[in-house]
Amino acid sequence: MWKYILKRLGIAVVTILIILLILFVLLEFMPGTPFDMTEGNITDEQIEVLYAKYGLDKPVLYRFVLYVKNMLSGDFGVSYVIQNNMPISQMLEGRLTLSIKIGAQAMLIGTLFGLILGIFAALKHNTPLDSGATLLSMIGASVPSYVFALGLAYVFAFKLKWVPLLYNSKKEFISTILPTIALSFSPIASIARYSRTEMIEVMDSDYIQLAESKGLSRFVVIVRHGLRNAMITILTIMGPMLVSLMTGSTVVESIFSVPGVGNLFINALQVNDYNVTITLAFIFSAEYILMMLFVDVMYGIIDPRIRVSGGKKA
């Protein structure tokens, strides 16, 4: 098991380095110099001075090593446009935790309601209730989270005025309700879908019949014997779910003007703040790689067959 985890960790580190290289190359190819946005006209000499100041006059390889070293030690450079010369690591403070908090809330609600909906549909298999649940999860899976976010914002924030439309740091929890709900639709839908399929299959199996004939209560049978097996499938769809959550969170955060990383990312993209953009791209990639690693390791723990074959999935 440890060997497997170490191997996966090694691959993750190499991938992160490659991503850094790609980002570095992209920085090189970005149109213009980073100082185009600075107010007033600057002369070529001034640009040279600035280049020297930020070490941009050194050879490429040297700069790459420096870049990697800085990034890995948490120094992501400074923002050029959004907040002049503010270190990015300082900008990220608070934003990252807020985004992770909303993401985790959405994931939690998504898993909970998704499972309830999925199990419910599986137990009422082939009834109108099942079709209704399937239709709901179809809609949840197809419609992007930002469309839901816009609808929620209009109905609950603007018409009913239950919650503030825009993020209010004084009422943090209430402000995160709508973004969380908007983001949770897609996890609800995919978990409901997969757990329904899985539960239908599991509830048909012999050991469920055995559990039932032993006289265990319906609840215990469903939760302890049925659900545990469905969890494996749910783990496998964690990766794609995380991706959709990440993409969704950027727009959803900007709709509700939540001061999170997603919002900052869109902001940086729109005003060409390359340093911020690239830092966030790196953080998203690293987050994604670590989550995938976590999922794979968890998968190995839950399903021993994968561990033995060295993590090879079809």
Added chain:
Amino acid sequence: MSNGRFDFHEMSDNIEIDHNFSGQNEIKEKIYRFQKNKGAVVGFILIVLIILLAIFGPIISPYTHDAINTAYQNLPPRIPGLEKLGIFDGTWKGINVYEKAGLYDKYFYLGTDSLGRDIFTRVFSGARISLLIAVIAAGVDMIIGVTYGLICGYYGGKVDIIMQRLIEIIHSIPRLVIVTMLMIVLKPGVGSIIVALLISGWIGMSCLVRAQTLKLKEQEYVLACRTLGVRDRNIIFGEILPNTFGQIIIMTMTSIPSAIFMESFLSYIGLGIPAPQASLGSMISDGYKTMLTYPYQLLVPAVLFAVLMIALNLVADGIRDALDPKMKDM
């Protein structure tokens, strides 16, 4: 009942055919399975409708998607015929905006936006671009992914290992990052969106085809071909490829909605289709700005987008169930 076979068509009036074993031709059987799926049929009809409107809507409309006319700003929807019923009659908050502005003979079916552009023309020319991008991206994805997967799976060994490493790296970068980073470097436009979607889009297809090829190449008929001295190229494209068609079609169908989603996402954040060209994503983004005063400007593109996505997913599901019943419900 000639040549010993039971003729079902003769008897079809009075017996119910068991479609599982009726020995129909394969395509007919698949179409039959697709038709039995109500959701898929509804989705299919909706897609055909949207495609027809996307092709002909902007042509028959008297307005263009980019003509700015300040006299027509923020007009509510007004449709001839329906206005007599009291809906779509051009009234907004109790006032007939058209009469107030003196536009008695103008009809904007879905209203106009804050620059006076006809929303009907814009949503459907936007849908046209979205569909075009998605279909091209999915098509090229398919070609690249299939070729890559076939080569990986068929040759195996070192070729496979090296090619799989490349896939692993691209696969471990989130699509959001790849696509947005590329859009910054490339000039915004239809072409660069397609390129950006391609870079990350073909991976899934190639993994699928590779797995299928690994399975198929062990089968006897491939061995027979090899023994007979058939060229590798002919085995790959002539023998193995046709047997993976079902899976390829399913994968392509599911990649179309995700391409549309990505395109709308890019346009929403302003990295996609440049103005004044319409796109569903950029229209939703514009509509959001005026949501509080003129909600229909958001509602129209958002609803069309949602319907399009649901319909595409329904059809993709239907095709998957029809082509590969084993994958049903997954």
